[in-house]
């Protein structure tokens with residue numbers, strides 16, 4: 151059976167209930183957020199046997215994270231509970247009207263968290279090693295590399311193990327606040343050890359100093375596939391063999407962009423795992439991202455299986471006419 155394993159930190163997430171600056175908030179909504187566990191939930195929603203490897207504190211935040219993941223069908227046998235360190239926390243402040251780029255801002259309280267203490271020795275945990283050994287896909291991200299030197303060495307250990315038929319994907323997931331004063335060159339090194347690399351054009355500038363497609367491929371020659379996402383425009387996959395596929399993004403009435411990259415990763419990687427071609431996999435990425443873009447929060451529900459299949463199989467003309475709003479996919483053609 152195909153199985154996927156995602157590794158990384160998930161935090162408790164607090165966000166003002168009303169769209170007001172944090173100091174004026176009277177109520178905070180309590181949820182959870184973590185890029186790699188978002189991917190895990192997305193892969194589980196696509197019908198894959200999916201597991202999450204991480205560490206949480208022995209506290210209510212950690213317990214909530216474990217329950218939420220289980221509720222979404224993600225296996226948690228590879229999660230350690232650390233009695234000596236807390237679960238990480240972040241606060242997401244919604245976009246303000248005065249905000250020129252309309253983005254929400256994030257405050258992290260994750261230094262010294264349970265997950266940031268993961269390291270090479272995590273691989274000695276028998277549940278963890280057996281999940282990794284049996285995985286068809288292992289998904290990692292650049293966020294983990296920035297959490298601590300121990301977390302970085304965990305990624306290096308996983309990426310340099312013999313593959314034995316496994317695929318390792320690496321989402322660059324640039325997070326500005328985590329890289330201040332750290333050497334971002336490690337991201338290029340890690341990416342070149344992976345089989346599939348995903349990066350947003352906006353992130354590429356920060357992480358690699360360029361958004362140019364050929365230059366990015368020159369900097370990352372080793373992965374079998376490099377996927378470059380360009381928000382509302384398109385996503386491009388560049389194969390090591392030289393082939394290139396570009397699929398336009400869907401037209402979406404965006405409510406909030408957070409989590410779209412994770413949903414894209416889940417959709418795209420589900421295609422890779424099911425053995426589909428690049429065009430089909432990129433389309434799956436766009437569809438999953440569109441579902442998330444039309445909701446508040448890190449993940450939106452997918453269309454039912456029948457509609458999903460119809461959208462994914464649509465002609466290029468129908469694809470170009472699709473508009474997504476409130477989680478509804480409309481083609482205007484009745485298709």
Ligand SMILES: Nc1ncnc2c1ncn2[C@@H]1O[C@H](COP(=O)(O)OP(=O)(O)OP(=O)(O)O)[C@@H](O)[C@H]1O
Nearest residue numbers: 350379380381382399400402409410411414436439
């Ligand atoms: N305005 C938009 N309209 C339509 N689709 C979009 C839009 N913005 C993002 N997407 C979808 O979300 C995917 C990921 O977006 P983006 O290029 O921002 O990646 P990212 O920077 O990795 O995301 P994240 O900030 O979540 O990590 C895109 O490939 C596309 O499918």
Ligand SMILES: O=C(O)C(=O)C[C@H](O)[C@H](O)CO
Nearest residue numbers: 183184185293408409412448
């Ligand atoms: O920013 C991070 O480190 C997170 O993992 C929190 C969010 O869930 C993430 O930004 C969405 O991708």
